[in-house]
Amino acid sequence: MSLTITIDGQEIPFEPGQTVMQAAAEAGVYIPHLCYNPDFKPHGSCKLCTCKVNGRYATTCTLPAAEGMVVENKTEGVQADRRRLTQMLFVEGNHYCPFCEKSGNCQLQAVAYHVGMQDSFFGHFYPRREMDASHPDILLDRDRCIQCDLCVKASREVDGKSVFGLGGRGMRTRLVVNSESGLLKDTDIAKEDRAAHICPTGAIIVKRVGYQIPIGERLYDRQDISQVGNRQPALRLEE
Amino acid sequence: MVSTPVDVTKVDAILDEYRRDPLMLVQILRRVQAEYGCVPPAVRMHISRALNLPPAQVHGVVEFYHFMSSAPQGAYRIRLSDNITDRMLGNEAIMDRLCEKLGVKRGETRADGRVSVDYTSCTGMCDQGPAALANGLAVTRLTVTRVDEMARLIEMSAPLTTWPHDWFHVEDNIRRRHLTLNTEIEPGAAIRAVIKRGADAILREVQLSGLRGRGGAGYGTALKWKVCREAPWTPRYVTCNADEGEPGTFKDRVLLTGFADVMIEGMTVCAMIIGAEKGFIYLRGEYEYLHHHLLEVLWRRRAEHLLGADILGSGKKFDVDIHLGAGAYICGEENALIESLEGKRGIPRVRPPFLATHGYLQHPTANNNVETFVQAAQIAVEGGQWFSAAGTEKSKGTKLLSVSGDVERPGIYEIPWGATVAHVCEEARALGEILAVQVGGPSGAMISAAELERRVAYEDLPTGGSFMVFNTSRDIVLIAQNFARFFARESCGFCTPCRVGTQVLRRTIDKVVAGHGSEIELGEIEEIGRIVKGMSHCGLGQTAANPILDSLKRFRDRYESRLATREFVPDFDLDSAVAESRRLTGRDDSLAHLAR
Numbered sequence: 001m002s003l004t005i006t007i008d009g010q011e012i013p014f015e016p017g018q019t020v021m022q023a024a025a026e027a028g029v030y031i032p033h034l035c036y037n038p039d040f041k042p043h044g045s046c047k048l049c050t051c052k053v054n055g056r057y058a059t060t061c062t063l064p065a066a067e068g069m070v071v072e073n074k075t076e077g078v079q080a081d082r083r084r085l086t087q088m089l090f091v092e093g094n095h096y097c098p099f100c101e102k103s104g105n106c107q108l109q110a111v112a113y114h115v116g117m118q119d120s121f122f123g124h125f126y127p128r129r130e131m132d133a134s135h136p137d138i139l140l141d142r143d144r145c146i147q148c149d150l151c152v153k154a155s156r157e158v159d160g161k162s163v164f165g166l167g168g169r170g171m172r173t174r175l176v177v178n179s180e181s182g183l184l185k186d187t188d189i190a191k192e193d194r195a196a197h198i199c200p201t202g203a204i205i206v207k208r209v210g211y212q213i214p215i216g217e218r219l220y221d222r223q224d225i226s227q228v229g230n231r232q233p234a235l236r237l238e239e
Numbered sequence: 240m241v242s243t244p245v246d247v248t249k250v251d252a253i254l255d256e257y258r259r260d261p262l263m264l265v266q267i268l269r270r271v272q273a274e275y276g277c278v279p280p281a282v283r284m285h286i287s288r289a290l291n292l293p294p295a296q297v298h299g300v301v302e303f304y305h306f307m308s309s310a311p312q313g314a315y316r317i318r319l320s321d322n323i324t325d326r327m328l329g330n331e332a333i334m335d336r337l338c339e340k341l342g343v344k345r346g347e348t349r350a351d352g353r354v355s356v357d358y359t360s361c362t363g364m365c366d367q368g369p370a371a372l373a374n375g376l377a378v379t380r381l382t383v384t385r386v387d388e389m390a391r392l393i394e395m396s397a398p399l400t401t402w403p404h405d406w407f408h409v410e411d412n413i414r415r416r417h418l419t420l421n422t423e424i425e426p427g428a429a430i431r432a433v434i435k436r437g438a439d440a441i442l443r444e445v446q447l448s449g450l451r452g453r454g455g456a457g458y459g460t461a462l463k464w465k466v467c468r469e470a471p472w473t474p475r476y477v478t479c480n481a482d483e484g485e486p487g488t489f490k491d492r493v494l495l496t497g498f499a500d501v502m503i504e505g506m507t508v509c510a511m512i513i514g515a516e517k518g519f520i521y522l523r524g525e526y527e528y529l530h531h532h533l534l535e536v537l538w539r540r541r542a543e544h545l546l547g548a549d550i551l552g553s554g555k556k557f558d559v560d561i562h563l564g565a566g567a568y569i570c571g572e573e574n575a576l577i578e579s580l581e582g583k584r585g586i587p588r589v590r591p592p593f594l595a596t597h598g599y600l601q602h603p604t605a606n607n608n609v610e611t612f613v614q615a616a617q618i619a620v621e622g623g624q625w626f627s628a629a630g631t632e633k634s635k636g637t638k639l640l641s642v643s644g645d646v647e648r649p650g651i652y653e654i655p656w657g658a659t660v661a662h663v664c665e666e667a668r669a670l671g672e673i674l675a676v677q678v679g680g681p682s683g684a685m686i687s688a689a690e691l692e693r694r695v696a697y698e699d700l701p702t703g704g705s706f707m708v709f710n711t712s713r714d715i716v717l718i719a720q721n722f723a724r725f726f727a728r729e730s731c732g733f734c735t736p737c738r739v740g741t742q743v744l745r746r747t748i749d750k751v752v753a754g755h756g757s758e759i760e761l762g763e764i765e766e767i768g769r770i771v772k773g774m775s776h777c778g779l780g781q782t783a784a785n786p787i788l789d790s791l792k793r794f795r796d797r798y799e800s801r802l803a804t805r806e807f808v809p810d811f812d813l814d815s816a817v818a819e820s821r822r823l824t825g826r827d828d829s830l831a832h833l834a835r
Contacts, residue, residue: 166584
């Protein structure tokens with residue numbers, strides 16, 4: 001007999017060892033997320049994938065599926081709380097969607113649309129964060145960083161370079177760069193690296209390719225993130 | 240940035256002392272910080288090369304711990320404890336006086352590099368505050384006179400060793416003894432019991448005693464040890480959580496002072512039961528003054544064959560190292576503690592798996608509180624029934640409480656579980672009319688005077704030991720604000736709801752205190768409090784909203800009396816927003832002001 005959980009009333013099969021997120025994804029059920037990427041070990045920090053599991057909140061990207069689990073994913077209560085979380089992510093950083101290069105391809109923005117965020121609700125924190133434009137090909141704009149750890153993992157595990165790390169703590173948690181100067185130009189990161197392309201927001205972007213696709217015609221301009229997930233459009237790196 | 244040449248001879252000596260072991264990173268950086276007053280970027284690079292760690296990891300650790308920094312701090316670093324109890328004892332006046340005398344601003348280093356002054360989270364001296372740390376060493380019972388003298392000594396560059404000794408004197412203040420504090424076991428007695436009766440028999444005694452983790456979570460000790468010993472891989476480890484950072488708690492400090500032998504004996508008993516050969520004491524940085532004392536106890540026990548290669552001829556091997564924290568409440572969370580022991584930032588791990596099977600270096604680890612190990616050693620000697628005779632059905636034995644606040648006799652009270660809050664208040668001789676009692680610290684529960692018959696027990700009010708009494712002269716909103724600031728300062732920053740939510744709660748209560756609040760803010764506190772509680776990754780976030788939610792529920796009228804209006808008022812003040820323009824243009828006439 002196969003193992004199943006239910007998500008919003010729908011029966012979803014799972015293999016032993018799978019997380020709720022993995023089982024859901026395989027069945028085509030979208031659970032909002034930002035720090036989760038199927039290619040990497042889940043981090044569990046953004047908490048957007050929080051669902052009510054058997055009546056209690058749980059982080060579904062790290063929660064192993066278990067027979068008979070009852071998961072609430074799209075209910076209004078859960079979505080409303082995710083909306084607040086998304087608003088928290090917006091106000092703790094400096095996000096300028098109207099003139100951000102990543103607009104339309106940004107998962108944070110897309111998740112905000114998905115959960116129905118209309119305003120920022122909280123007062124903005126306006127933190128002062130350092131921008132690093134030192135590298136010829138790659139821009140690091142910490143204003144847009146949500147500390148998801150994906151670039152850290154991608155650089156370490158895929159690129160074999162360990163260019164990034166998380167430093168600071170609390171509200172001052174920040175991306176630190178692996179060089180004495182703390183600048184990207186003094187690292188061996190290259191624009192072909194996975195780390196240069198994995199950011200779910202616009203914190204790490206490759207320079208000079210940002211407007212290849214006009215705003216309005218981008219991935220999430222056309223479709224809700226629940227339909228397309230976190231597939232990034234391929235960029236032409238060579239001009 | 241070009242690195243300035245730094246003499247790394249001292250750094251190399253420190254690295255060698257720690258065998259250039261990357262697991263010792265936090266320990267190494269602590270020492271470097273003490274030596275240089277900071278961890279300069281060039282030294283950071285040197286350490287990362289020596290330990291073969293990515294520079295970003297070393298950088299990340301330096302930035303994580305409160306007691307480390309990249310920028311130089313003063314030759315004298317004075318940190319005033321900022322628990323609510325210190326505040327009630329007048330630490331704000333002390334801070335003002337100190338800053339004034341030294342000509343320094345709080346949170347900054349004086350231009351000549353002589354001194355830096357700031358607040359820090361509770362240093363565990365609530366029964367003898369206002370307290371401080373002077374270059375990491377605990378100072379108690381500060382007064383304005385003492386502060387004047389301190390400023391004078393600092394200006395004279397007087398070494399701390401020449402400061403008056405009684406400033407550093409720490410009292411035990413044991414007020415009430417019960418099973419644990421009345422029982423003296425001879426060093427080695429518990430180990431002999433294990434040798435004589437066997438590990439299984441002693442584990443059964445611990446089971447029979449009903450002992451549960453004394454740090455606050457209350458997990459069954461025997462069960463934890465059993466899971467650990469049954470995990471089919473080795474080596475296994477024993478870790479002692481001596482990182483009591485919960486504001487208002489200081490009972491572990493007293494046990495570490497007077498019962499260190501028994502605690503280490505408890506760790507040894509645990510090691511013999513689970514089959515571990517290595518243990519760690521994770522001592523909070525604020526208790527650095529106890530480090531030497533603990534090292535001495537370890538040395539003596541080694542000499543007496545109570546630790547080492549062949550413990551009392553049993554053929555069993557076990558030894559203990561001490562790791563010091565560096566200012567991080569989160570490291571009292573067991574998963575963060577293990578990360579810190581491994582030389583990393585103290586970020587709580589994702590669970591499952593749990594420490595009992597995947598702890599230190601992903602190996603089975605029995606992590607317990609100081610008090611738990613003390614009581615376990617006593618149970619090994621006196622038997623499970625001796626212990627379980629006291630207490631209630633689900634809370635066996637006794638509990639050490641650290642009582643502070645508005646009481647005549649603050650200090651340590653050992654009570655049988657199940658004692659009422661009223662009883663404890665009476666024993667400690669509460670001063671004035673009780674307004675509220677904070678049981679279990681800010682992460683515990685705040686109860687009102689109407690609930691004093693409630694019981695200190697897992698069934699009702701569980702606690703790690705903090706017990707703070709507030710009388711009617713206190714302002715409940717300011718108490719909640721102090722706790723909200725504490726959590727906002729101590730959130731590790733890993734997960735969104737805690738990292739941002741604790742800030743939102745702090746800002747919202749600040750707004751209410753500033754007189755800009757309305758009913759809308761109170762509703763927001765309730766909503767965000769629920770989200771922070773429900774969605775956070777670890778115990779810190781899950782409890783961070785407790786004091787503000789508890790106080791709002793019980794004392795809503797105190798909040799409402801502070802509201803400017805029942806309607807919304809923006810916390811943005813137009814007139815003060817143009818203050819900088821006024822300053823720059825040198826104008827202060829009526830036209831340069833905006834009516835509110």
